[in-house]
Amino acid sequence: MTPSITSQSLRLSSSFSIAALQPHTFSKIPLPKSHLRVSRQAPLFKPISAVQSNVLLPDASKTATFQPSNAPHLTAVNTEAMEVDRATEVELKENGSRSKRRTKIVCTIGPRTCGFDELEALAVGGMNVARINMCHGTHEWNRKVIEHVRRLNEERGFAIAIMMDTQGSEIHMGDLGGATSSKAEDGEIWTFTVRSFGSNCPERTISVNYDGFAEDIKVGDELLVDGGMVRFVVTEKIGPDVICCCTDPGLLLPRANLTFWRNGSLVQEHNAMLPTISSKDWLDIDYGIAEGVDFIAVSFVKSAEVIKHLKSYIASRSPASNIAVIAKIESIDSLKNLNEIILASDGAMVARGDLGAQVPLEQVPSIQEKIVQLCRQLNKPVIVASQLLESMIEYPIPTRAEVADVSEVVRQQADALMLSGESAMGQFPDKALAVLRSVSLRIEKWCREGKQHATFEPPPISSSVSAGIPGEICNGAAKIVTSVFELSANKLKASALFVYTKTGQMASLLSRSRPDCPIFAFAPTSSVRRRLNLQWGLVPFCLNFSDDMESNLNQTFSLLKARGLIKSGDLIIVVSDMLQSIQVINVP
Numbered sequence: 001m002t003p004s005i006t007s008q009s010l011r012l013s014s015s016f017s018i019a020a021l022q023p024h025t026f027s028k029i030p031l032p033k034s035h036l037r038v039s040r041q042a043p044l045f046k047p048i049s050a051v052q053s054n055v056l057l058p059d060a061s062k063t064a065t066f067q068p069s070n071a072p073h074l075t076a077v078n079t080e081a082m083e084v085d086r087a088t089e090v091e092l093k094e095n096g097s098r099s100k101r102r103t104k105i106v107c108t109i110g111p112r113t114c115g116f117d118e119l120e121a122l123a124v125g126g127m128n129v130a131r132i133n134m135c136h137g138t139h140e141w142n143r144k145v146i147e148h149v150r151r152l153n154e155e156r157g158f159a160i161a162i163m164m165d166t167q168g169s170e171i172h173m174g175d176l177g178g179a180t181s182s183k184a185e186d187g188e189i190w191t192f193t194v195r196s197f198g199s200n201c202p203e204r205t206i207s208v209n210y211d212g213f214a215e216d217i218k219v220g221d222e223l224l225v226d227g228g229m230v231r232f233v234v235t236e237k238i239g240p241d242v243i244c245c246c247t248d249p250g251l252l253l254p255r256a257n258l259t260f261w262r263n264g265s266l267v268q269e270h271n272a273m274l275p276t277i278s279s280k281d282w283l284d285i286d287y288g289i290a291e292g293v294d295f296i297a298v299s300f301v302k303s304a305e306v307i308k309h310l311k312s313y314i315a316s317r318s319p320a321s322n323i324a325v326i327a328k329i330e331s332i333d334s335l336k337n338l339n340e341i342i343l344a345s346d347g348a349m350v351a352r353g354d355l356g357a358q359v360p361l362e363q364v365p366s367i368q369e370k371i372v373q374l375c376r377q378l379n380k381p382v383i384v385a386s387q388l389l390e391s392m393i394e395y396p397i398p399t400r401a402e403v404a405d406v407s408e409v410v411r412q413q414a415d416a417l418m419l420s421g422e423s424a425m426g427q428f429p430d431k432a433l434a435v436l437r438s439v440s441l442r443i444e445k446w447c448r449e450g451k452q453h454a455t456f457e458p459p460p461i462s463s464s465v466s467a468g469i470p471g472e473i474c475n476g477a478a479k480i481v482t483s484v485f486e487l488s489a490n491k492l493k494a495s496a497l498f499v500y501t502k503t504g505q506m507a508s509l510l511s512r513s514r515p516d517c518p519i520f521a522f523a524p525t526s527s528v529r530r531r532l533n534l535q536w537g538l539v540p541f542c543l544n545f546s547d548d549m550e551s552n553l554n555q556t557f558s559l560l561k562a563r564g565l566i567k568s569g570d571l572i573i574v575v576s577d578m579l580q581s582i583q584v585i586n587v588p
């Protein structure tokens with residue numbers, strides 16, 4: 001009589017070639033193949049009752065809305081319970097774990113969303129990362145936001161990461177003497193000047209923050225505010241003053257970005273010499289390190305050197321910290337150095353706002369696609385940002401074109417979508433977030449259905465990134481997910497991938513393979529957990545696991561079953577930092 005198999009462990013020797021791991025190889029268990037060492041084991045797991053003695057349900061106060069109806073009667077103790085937040089729990093249960101949203105969401109926090117209740121609404125709505133933009137808000141103001149997010153994580157089990165975004169040395173207007181906006185009409189004459197005025201700014205006069213402004217610009221140049229929202233042509237230069245005539249009228253907003261164009265090209269003179277990280281940025285970076293932010297996004301990166309410099313600064317300043325550096329691709333100069341910049345960084349952002357002011361707009365979509373693909377190849381998370389749902393700053397529903405834009409980002413399988421003004425100061429931050437969530441879910445499902453029978457092939461990992469055996473194991477595990485296993489006459493597809501990872505690297509590699517089911521990533525610290533929350537398909541948990549995989553799995557299964565997030569009979573594919581193996585396990 002054949003014993004029923006609950007666990008199958010595929011141990012890969014170091015010479016193992018993943019090319020041999022085609023999905024059909026796994027169509028049926030057991031899978032004797034000469035190049036695979038397949039061990040058929042007795043069930044890896046003790047019966048669930050046997051592990052109850054070291055299991056503790058998460059503190060009910062951390063999960064106020066936890067539905068106990070799904071929980072078995074587990075009363076015993078474990079020192080390190082696993083936190084699960086309400087948003088994850090709802091998403092996993094709604095349509096089964098396979099339908100969990102894979103695309104992550106970054107929300108910029110501003111006056112509209114800085115209160116605890118508003119932040120909680122974003123957290124419950126599915127925000128994965130909260131972004132603070134150092135162009136705005138004092139350190140005090142931003143500290144409050146960070147405190148609120150921390151409280152949500154600690155009290156409600158969320159894993160929301162904080163991303164601090166530097167101001168960078170962009171050229172921008174002054175603050176309009178305190179006015180909220182100013183209207184420039186067609187044909188009006190305005191003066192742009194390096195003089196500063198405080199609160200008594202003369203009429204139709206704009207101060208500019210860049211000293212070399214009057215030297216760099218020439219009569220006949222075009223001056224674009226916010227990438228073209230308002231446009232002027234330079235008619236005369238008088239000392240520090242540049243006299244301009246308005247050609248495209250519009251609303252001037254405080255501190256709006258300025259670019260100048262000559263014969264259809266961006267003018268880069270002395271301004272090209274401005275440092276990427278200004279002295280204000282360094283102070284903000286010190287502040288971010290002291291506050292323990294998870295990500296620092298660097299604006300207007302031009303070369304890899306600045307990223308390397310910042311990373312070594314962070315390492316020397318705070319050796320224990322785990323701050324990831326994100327390169328914002330928004331400067332025309334960065335485009336020639338994309339490979340090196342992304343390689344030096346821990347991730348990238350397609351910052352389409354400023355990018356669209358530095359290159360012709362019609363080039364932005366192809367640049368976006370190129371960056372998304374490159375990041376995937378180099379195994380770096382990528383965020384697509386700016387104007388995704390711009391109309392929702394004012395209106396409760398998006399335009400059809402905006403929905404199509406978001407869909408395209410999801411189809412490209414970028415790691416994350418970002419809200420800017422929509423969540424910072426718009427009228428409908430929660431609705432904008434809900435649109436990103438529902439469009440992601442719908443398009444992800446559509447893509448999965450479309451490629452159900454297609455062979456899975458991740459892009460080859462770049463030779464500049466050594467993913468080695470862990471990379472091959474992760475690609476292999478991602479391929480197995482698409483197989484159908486026959487267990488006790490039942491046809492089963494994997495419900496989830498489990499990865500036990502100390503640094504997060506193994507989880508990143510799995511995410512890179514964009515597998516067909518969610519990836520439950522178990523990390524020993526909450527900082528690794530938060531960092532993983534930016535990446536496609538990862539459902540990160542904090543778990544104090546050991547080197548004993550059997551006990552890790554027992555513990556994890558008990559906790560997740562107790563929460564109703566997995567059930568007996570589910571098929572799970574397991575990989576870890578500790579073992580060079582892929583295990584296919586039927587949950588006991």
Ligand SMILES: Nc1ncnc2c1ncn2[C@@H]1O[C@H](COP(=O)(O)OP(=O)(O)O)[C@@H](O)[C@H]1O
Binds near residue numbers: 111424425
């Ligand atoms: N901390 C803040 N305080 C006040 N307003 C903010 C803040 N963060 C963002 N905003 C508002 O939201 C808008 C969009 O945010 P974002 O795209 O991050 O900034 P920017 O447009 O300056 O690059 C900003 O122009 C600003 O009006």
Ligand SMILES: C=C(OP(=O)(O)O)C(=O)O
Binds near residue numbers: 135165353355385420
């Ligand atoms: C995200 C961007 O940067 P910021 O909002 O800081 O200008 C952008 O320019 O698109």
Ligand SMILES: [K+]
Binds near residue numbers: 133134165166167299
């Ligand atoms: K910024």
Ligand SMILES: [Mg+2]
Binds near residue numbers: 299330351353354355
């Ligand atoms: Mg920008």
